[in-house]
Amino acid sequence: MHSSFARPLRQPDVSSPEFMTRRAWWLLVANLLVPGAGPLLAGNRRFGRAGLRLWLLWVYVLIAALVLWFVLRSVLFFPLTTSWGLRLLAWVFLGYGIWMAVTMVETMRQAKLIRVDALARGLVLVVALIATLIPVFVGGFVATQIGVVRNTIDNIFGGPNAGLKVPADGRINIMLLGGDEGEDREGVRPDSISVMSFDVFTGRVTTIGLPRTLTDFGFVDGPMHDMYPDGYTGCNVDVCYLNSVYTEVTVWDYDMYQDAADHGSEPGIEATKDAVEWITGLDIQYYVMINMQGFADLVDAMGGVEIDVQERIAMGINDDGSPGWTPPTAYIEPGLQTLNGDHALWYARSRYETTDYARMERQRELQDAIIAQLPGAMAQHSTDIMNALDEVVTTDIPKGEIGVVADLALKSRGRDDNVRLDLAPPVFEIENVAPDYDYGHTLIEDALDGNVPDATQTSQ
Template sequence: MTLAAPRVSPERARPLIETHPLRHPDQRDRPSMGRRAWWLLVLNALIPGSAQILAGNRRLGRFGLGATLAGWAVLIVLAGLALFARGAVIWLVTGPLSWLMLTLVQVVLLGCAVLWTVLTVDALRLVRLVKLPAITRWTAPIASLLVLALLAAGAVVASNAAASGRGALSDIFAGGGLSVAPSDGYYNILLLGADSGDGRDSMRFDSISVASINADTGAVTITGIPRELPHPPFSEGSPMLAEYPEGFRSHADSTCGWEAWMNQVRNAAEVCRPDRGSGLYPDAAAHGSAPGIEATKDAAEGVLGIEIPYYVFLDMNGFADLVDALGGVEIDVAERLPKGGPPPGSGAHDVDSWAIGWIEPGRQRMNGDTAQWYARSRYTTSDYDRMKRQRQLQEAILAQFTPENVLTRFSAVADAGAELASTDLPRGKLPEFFDLMMKAKEQPVTRIELTPENGIAEKTPDYELIRKMVRDALHPPVEETPAG
């Protein structure tokens, strides 16, 4: 006799079927499906890949979770390096492997944005939107897509920042001079400012100064050289010394002449020569420089009595962009200054007829346009006053180069820097110089102005006195303690 199997109702059989609240939910229970949807979407946002492991394609989930954990590990390592080994981070970003590292960062961040998009779309598929309560059916995907937009946008912005940094490093440090050791404990850098552009073949440097950076402490001394400093001498070994053994001289010529001033050395060394200065400085272009700049270096060395291996040229046409990229600069304005300049041949006396605006006295945060006019304005003050304002701006910009400010505005700063600056600083020196710049921010800047009020005659400067001023500032005499 065969016994019939007992009949079991579907309701009693349901527990025998494999059930899991996330992987095999009861789709007829809409409140439960709503709670499940929020769990999966929150997990997807916090730990990408976890939603797929719990309720979807486990292979995709393992890949996403692995990428997430790897990303967290890299961030933890970088945070540790930034706190305890900042030099290593600087070396990675600016050193010999910086191009490779920044390219890798860019690719990885774009990959993260794509992966987050894939995982989020898949998570929305897993929650089965048609089975959700009406409110959750709309709010869950909107919230999920907003989180995705924030994460993906952040990754794209960071990727663009890496690309901007790589491009700026390549543009600014395209050449690069020879790497040299500090001279008497200092790195001396010639700082040049001018308006470049089409038609400026006879461009003269409007701002000339030398930054001397202590190689141990980062302390900065900036020496301002008047652009109309007459008959500057050239340093020993300079090709220009053979041309002008008694100091720089003027040259009257209807086609291409110059005054015997510091800012016109470039004309004599480069602009007005048939070979454009290649005979004087044949290696200049290969090292990221130019004959006119090298000749100006040699003149600055002769004037100050120090070795100047590097230069940084700032194009004032891009100066405003850098100031804006840094969020402006804090300046204490001593006197009212006009913006703009008089039409050619009209004279500068009736200021109100041509001024396009005014910079009022008092402490203020300047945007790029105002800062640019603050550095340029010269029709109601002297060149010496303008030199002081330019040095003031240099210090204010240095103060804005905090790690936080640069990181939050990295793309804008990098793009502005690429348009603004050119230099022959070796790229391999960047980690060392960046570290020195951070040290410099903690100390006051020493300024030396070669002006009449400091005892330097305008027409007949005493170059021995100038060299002594610089020497005493960089290496202060040690007072001997009286015996007993």
């Protein structure tokens, strides 16, 4: 009595179409589960063993990546945010897809389809063809998407940069600037200024918001300190606010910070950083400048951003005496809203019947919402988002180091001990008084220690 299980796969009874059909299915399924297993079982040992070795190598790499993800994620992210690392990863996915296709072709050759039952032969061939083409298309698609990421990283982080910086006191401090420009103003003004301070051991982040209207501040040692040794007063622009520093240095084209361009920065940013370091008492390792107009394109690329709007927001500015000014007629209504790019920009910018401090809070809400929703949006709109990021972000963070920062950002997500401190009323008085920056340093030190500022206590 003969059974299919009594016939070895390597020496089949080619005279039995029924057995050859079952054998073909066994080889096909085995090769789908372990690329190379089909040829190995069918008798092509050299080819099959090579396939198994590659498959085992792939499994080892995946296990190592999984271990690094949970144990030492920054080590994993470092090569994945460099050109060479991403190029290698793209070739790995494409090459593995092609190799899976080759093993399936060899499996079908070993299956001897001519000996398979005539009625089943077409179905086996169609399934094998699909199993051959899908890995190639998937590998090619993944490689293409990785190429988009690599191009974006090359464009954003591929130019001159500040180089790898050592954390200061166990922290990496990044200055965030929201650059705004318009027909009614001269040059670019960073209307949104903050510092994100990451604890490199825990990932806990302390965000320090700085009102653009801060006055009576100084500069750490450097060209701006030499120009304004007694503080930023009597400046060469209309008002001596914190966000005026960038404008003054840029518009007047001062001969200072000559090496800024060689480090991926510019004089206006370096001058602002000197002021922010003086105000906060922190060493700033890197900066990120966000173009607010391009920011709207990013939100559109994401398919919108969901915000729980707490109060009616006018899509317009206050009357500043400009000829032809009219009150706004469009509003963002309260409630859970999915804002498009234009509405999100007004949500962050609006000054009509509101304060700068309320605007700072809205900008923080928008920033947090985008960071939280961006990973999910990447799954559907990765190409559009990557292209938008290229137009939105300017930074001196080098390749590789952005992987370390990304790891810290992931660690910080959802933590209950993250702290937000705005050097603004009511905790820090700046209206009609000279700000007490010594007290500001105390607030910042407490915030870095994880202590939420008491809104009932002020510096005055």
